[in-house]
Amino acid sequence: MSTKAIDKNKLSELLNSLLFKQTLIAPVEAEEDILLFKNVESADQVVLDYQNTITPVKDWFFSQTEELFEFKNKITELEINDLPATDGEYILFGARPCDLKSVELLDLVFDEDGEFSDSFYKEKRDRTTIIGLSCSEPGAYCFCNSLDGLSPTATCNADIMLTEMDGDYLVEVLTDKGEKLVSDNSSYFSDKYSEEDKETRTEEIVSNMKLTVDVDDIEAIMQKEDVYLSDYWQELSLKCLGCAVCTYICPTCHCYDIRDYSRGNAGIRYRCWDSCMFNDFTEAAGDHNPRPTRRERVRQRFMHKLRFFDERYGDTGCVGCGRCLEKCPVNLDITRVISDVKELA
Amino acid sequence: MSKNPLRPYPATITEVRDESVGIKTFKVVLDDEEMMKDFNQEPGQCAQLSIMGVGEAMISITSPRTRSEYLEFSIAAVGKLTDVIHELEEGDKIALRGPLGSSFPYQKMQGKDLVFIAGGIGLAPLRSLINFVFDNREDYGHVDIIYGARSPKHLCFKEELFETWPSIDDVDLYLTVDGTDEDDNWDGRTGYVPDYLKDVDPDPEGRITVTCGPPIMIKFVLEALQDMGFEDEQIITTLELNMKCGIGKCGRCNIGNKYICLDGPVFDLTEIKELPIDKEL
C-alpha cells in the first residue's frame, strides 16, 4: 500500500510505545544462542539480527498446549464451560518471511470458512498485527528462495514489513491493520524509500543465500506410485531416531493430541502438539497401526509436506526455513530428500 | 469468539441395552432441547462421545435422523474410554459433539436396489442407513441384508434382524455365523460373510452395495463384489483409523490428501483406490 522508512533507534522507541497498549511478542534470547518468540516487557529484549528462532511463530497462534474448556462432572451431573476468551490486542514483531508464509498455510488449516474453523487460532489471528522482518543475512540452512512466492524479503501476509537498509529500515505498509498502526504512530516514520529500493536490496540479500533446491514438479513426482512404494523410504528411515524435533520446530506442522487434566470432579480439556514421528501417533485400539514402522512415518512426513498438503490446500507445505535439517540430530535433510526423490522418478 | 469446535455438550443416557458379547447400545439425548432437535445427522455420520477426565472417541451414530428425539450408539468395550462408557447406566451423563464426518450417499441410492453387507459390530453404522431407508421405504428398491458374526451370541440388533426387518416389504435377510457353541440352538447358516455373498450373487444392474465390518471381511467382500461385476462407484464402504479432533485438523487419520474423520468414514471404491496405500485393502 505504501513504502516508508524508520530509523533504527526510532524502532525501539516505537516498540516501547506500542507496549503500553498492546502485548508484544518478539524474538528474544532465552539462553545463549536459543532464540524464541516470547512476550516482551521492553524493546531492549528484542533481538533484531537473528537468523531464525528455534520454534516458529506457530507457537503463538497455535500454542504447544492450549486449554479448550473446563468441566465439572459427577456421574449424573455434567457442566462444560468455555474458558474466558482472549481479549487483548497483540503485536507479533520480527517474523521472518518463512514464518509469515507458514501462517498463510496454517490459515488454510485452522482459519478456513467452514463450520470447523478453529476458534482459538482465529481469535489470536484476528487480534494480532504482524510486523515482519526481512532477513539481512540468510542462515546456512535457509532455502526459502527456492520456493514459490518466497524470498528472504517476501512480505507474505505481514501487516507491515521491515527490511534493514543502511542505518534504517524500509517499511512496507501492507494491510488496513498495518495502515492503522502506522497512522497512529506517524511521527516515527518518514518517506524515503520506493519499491525499487526494496527490489535492489532483495537482490543483494538473495545473492548471499547458500542453499538451493529445485522443487519443480516435486508434487507430481511424489504422486507416482513407484515413488510412494520405493525402497528409498526404508533406507532413509534407518537413520531417523523417531523423535519429534523436526515436527515441533516446523512452522507448518499442525498435528495435535487432545487430553484431559482432571482432579476429583473437575478439570480441563486441552490440546497439545503431537507428532507423526511418534510410534503411537496412529496406533489404534487392539495395537493396529497403519504406520507401523519408521519407513511409513518418515514417508508420511515428506509426503504430507510436499504432496498431500499441496493436493488439499493448493500450496507446498514447506516454507524453506531450514529448521528441520539444522536441528535434526542426524541431519535428515528435506532438500536432499527432494533431490533424491527426483532421481527416483 | 466463534464457536469452539472441540467443545462437546452434556447429554443424558436414557437407555442401555446389551447388544451382544461385549457390545452395548446407548440411547443418548442432548440436554439442550433445541440442539437435539437441530442435530439432524445424515446416515453414516459420527459423533464424538466424551467422558470428562477420561477422553473422547469418534463413534458412529446407529440411529437415523428420521427418529430425531434421540441418538443411539453401539459400542464395543475395547479400550480405556469404552470400558468406562460400558459402566454407565440410565440417567448418567455423557458429553457429545457432532454430527461429524461424511454420510452414505442416500440420495444417489434412491430408486436403486440395495445390498447391505456387514460383519459383527459393522452393522452399527449400516443400521442408521437401513432404518433411514425403511423410514423412506418408497424411495428405494429391493433390499438384501447379508450379515454375519462370530457366533449367534455375537449377532447385534437381534430384534430388528429377526422381527422388524423381515416383516418389511421387499427385504431379504441372509444371516450367517462363523461357528456355534452347543448352547446356541442355531439352525441357520454357518460360514463366512464373503462366501454367503457369493452364494446370494446379487445382479450388479441397478444395485448399490454398502459394506462394513472387520478389515479382513471387507477385503474379501470387495474382491467378491468386483468379481461379480460391480463397478467401483457401486461399492461403498467405510474406513476406520485412530481419530482425535474429528474435524480434519489434528492429523492422525490422514491418508493422502484425505482426513478420514472429515472426508470419511464413508468412501466408495473409486475414492479408496485413489488413496496412497501400501497394499490393497
Added chain:
Amino acid sequence: MSKETELVRNKAKELLEDGDVELVVGYEEGTYPSRTTPLFADTLEKAERLIWNPFCVNSLPKLLSKGHFEDKLAVFVKGCDSRTVIRLLQDNQLDRDEVIVLGIPCNGNVDLDKIKDKVDITTIIEVEVTNNGVNVKTEGSTEELSREEALYDKCLDCRFPNPVIADEVIGNEVSELPKNKNKDDEVASLANKSVAEKNEFWEAHFERCLRCYACRNACSACTCRDCLFDRDERSTWLAKGKTLSDNEAFHITRAFHVAGRCVDCGECERVCPVGIPVQKLNRKISLDMDNLFGIGEIATSEDDIDNPPPLGTFLTEDPEEFM
C-alpha cells in the same frame, strides 16, 4: 580426500567385497561438507560416499539397536560411541557375533554452533583437531581456533578418545587429550548451590523443553521398545501437555531411569533443540551412583558386557538408606 576417509572407504569396501558383512554403517556428507549424516552402505558404490572427519559426531551404534537388522554389519565408532556398544550389548540390543566394531581414535568433534559466528560453515573444506587447537580451512582462509572455541563441550574433558571395544582399530591411537574443562567440577558447583538456586536454574531450562524426546531417542541407555512416556493409557500421571511441572517430571523421571546406565556420551545434550544441559543432570546421578554402589565409570571395557547395571541387580551389601 583426507587420510581417514580413505581408510574408512577402503575398509568398508574390503568388508563388503569379501562378504564379511552386508552393511557398513558410517557417515557421509550432509547438507554441507561440514555437516555429516549417517550412511548405511550396502553396496560398493555407497561405500564410496563414506567419510571421516571431526564433524562425525552422531553415535552410530544407537541406530542399530532397533532390532530390524538381520544381516551381519560393521559400524564405525569413536571412543564415546564404543561405550555405547558395550551399553547396548549389556541390554541385549546388539548381537556381538553379528556386529564388526571398527574403532577410530578421536581428538574431539567440532561444534558447528560454536564456530558459526567465526567462520562461514558453508565453505569449510577441511578441519584439523590437535591437542593444541583446531584449524578450520575454508574456501577463503584458514582460521586457528582453540579447542574450547571449536569443540563440543563434551569433548573438552574426554577420557575415552580411543575405542574401548573394537574388532579392528583404524588410524593411530590418541595419547592423552588435554583437559580443557572439568565437567564434574561444574556439576559439583551446581550441586553445592542452595535448593532455591538449583530450582531457579533447572526451571529456566525445563520451561523451554518441547518434549520432542530427542534426548530419549538419542540415548544409549534408553532402549525400551515401549517407553512409559508414550501411549495414552500409561502416561496419565505425566501429562502430554507442555507445562513446567510435567516437563520437570519428564526430565527427572528419565534421569532416574538411566541411572547406572548412562555412558556420559552427551548425545542428549547435543541433540536438544533448546539447549537444556541434560548431561549435567545425568552426570550428577552417575556420580551419585558411584558414591552409592562404587561402580566408577561404566561400560569402559568388554568385561563390562556381563556386568549388569547396579539398579538391575541386587547385592546384600547394597545401601538401603531409603528403606
